[in-house]
Amino acid sequence: MLRKFKISIDGKEYLVEMEEIGGVPQAPSAAPVAPAVPVVEAAPTTPVAAEPTAPVASTPAGNDAMPSPMPGTILKILVNVGDTVQENQPLMILEAMKMENEIVAGKAGTVTGIHVQQGDMVNPGEPLITIG
Template sequence: MLRKFKITIDGKEYLVEMEEIGGVPQPVTPVPPVAAAAPMPEPQPAAPTPAPSAPVVSTGDTQGALEAPMPGTIFKILVNVGDTVKTNQPVMILEAMKMENEIVATQDGTVKAIHVSQGAMVNPGDPLLTIS
């Protein structure tokens, strides 16, 4: 049995013909007509709920802050404000796609501010912490 389908992809319509092979034809059962019913009321849109904002440990200057390399959730913060860190020392764990990724210090210095907290969701480029 040859069947025709009209498919729209990215706003462009395509007419596709498909042949059913090896299938057992199923009997078609007619659908009884539906009696005119009262129109259903349109659902009322739900009040928009504000998205939970990530708690911010420090709202200070984020100029020169270490930035998130990918979207994810802050799984663990390994340093505190005032800690001295060395280049390539892990400072936090970022969970992305069920993988734990170490975020490492890009320079030697002291942690001046932490801009995220554990459990916060971040996007690429979001400031994580400042080392100077």
Template structure:
């Protein structure tokens, strides 16, 4: 994809054309079918074996292999979920920094094993964002 930028250096403007190499084309997400409501079970008691699915993914502990934030900013969108299989250079999330939207892409192919931020979180450089196993 060819992109054009206007750059000003010492008061002189330059028009620069840049080609993105190795980018992964974005595929629009398929619409999700609505889920029919389920009648509540009478006095259902959860067992310890049942996982709490309402727990926030931001509470997932980050290991040393987690992808760090490259810059300070705010998480605008998270494009993957825990358990998703991703390819190298696939966009994982959008990080807004200095009023610019930056794609955070996968550094390697694998499965997302943890997401350590939520939409709207402010992050600093080096903070863990996502773990790919």
């Protein structure tokens, strides 16, 4: 499982992505973050086919994407791209400070993009889902 951490060393902040050994492999997120420190690339390996655990983002996040209200981890995604949703309908579950928080639709419409996957760690303001 890929996890993101913000680490401060001597007053300088670094964004680090780490893979949990023995965890379920995940596809890269829809909006990759440029590394803050140089990264040494390993030789390419043959990817192993894995069943996705959550829908993959269909489009890059635009300005109309619903932002994360708080930092946390995506526990469950309750809708798929193309689903019609109503205002205040639960879209996903975000765990923050050991509490499960429902992220609900701010308006009625059709889900046009999901920009996170189950298990992703998000920060406030990061795009979660787009409803058109």
